[in-house]
Amino acid sequence: xxxxxxxxxxxxxxxxxxxxxxxxxxxxxxxxxxxxxxxxxxxxxxxxxxxxxxxxxxxxxxxxxxxxxxxxxxxxxxxxxxxxxxxxxxxxxxxxxxxxxxxxxxxxxxxxxxxxxxxxxxxxxxxxxxxxxxxxxxxxxxxxxxxxxxxxxxxxxxxxxxxxxxxxxxx
Numbered sequence: 001x002x003x004x005x006x007x008x009x010x011x012x013x014x015x016x017x018x019x020x021x022x023x024x025x026x027x028x029x030x031x032x033x034x035x036x037x038x039x040x041x042x043x044x045x046x047x048x049x050x051x052x053x054x055x056x057x058x059x060x061x062x063x064x065x066x067x068x069x070x071x072x073x074x075x076x077x078x079x080x081x082x083x084x085x086x087x088x089x090x091x092x093x094x095x096x097x098x099x100x101x102x103x104x105x106x107x108x109x110x111x112x113x114x115x116x117x118x119x120x121x122x123x124x125x126x127x128x129x130x131x132x133x134x135x136x137x138x139x140x141x142x143x144x145x146x147x148x149x150x151x152x153x154x155x156x157x158x159x160x161x162x163x164x165x166x167x168x169x170x171x
Contacts, residue, residue, distance in 0.1 A: 004071055004096075006106045009060045011052035013070075017062070018047040020070040024091040030127045032089070033152055061110040063092070063103045071096045074107040076114045076122075084119035087111055090133065097132075104136060116166050125159040127151055137162050 009017060025036040053060055057079065063072040072092035078085040087108070096103050115122045124142065126133050128151075147161040 004063050004065045006061055006063050006110050008053050009051045009062050011048050014047040014051040016070045017051040031130055059114045061107055063107055072103050072107055074111050076111045078118050084121055084123050085115040087122055087124040121163045121165050124162050128158045128160055
């Protein structure tokens, strides 16, 4: 992992998080539930709050280059203690994608560790046309649940739910 580390974000990361969020919305507009134009309307406080990681129901992790630039991020979210946790906001900047770099796996490992003890499985929703993401999730052991729902930004497309069993940590 020379050149980068994975860690939970802090409020001080808000500008790096905002920059990566703008990049992700421009690069993969079908992958997120927000448009770039909408994201640009958020005040600085919005970005500070999202990066701060002060909620007990969510956690944002970042792959941070040695120079401080965010190379990717993933988050975990649980809407209530009785609900299964979700993987959300999955993104790695194009030059750092691919199994050989290890960023995607390291970020996912961080979210899985956060999710353990919060439910029996980690869920996610992926756009039906996002084949690279689907391949990556399948490689990591996610399977389709059979549940779909219309994609909120284009009701003619579907999001497909996937799951990963949350096994206890190996000793």
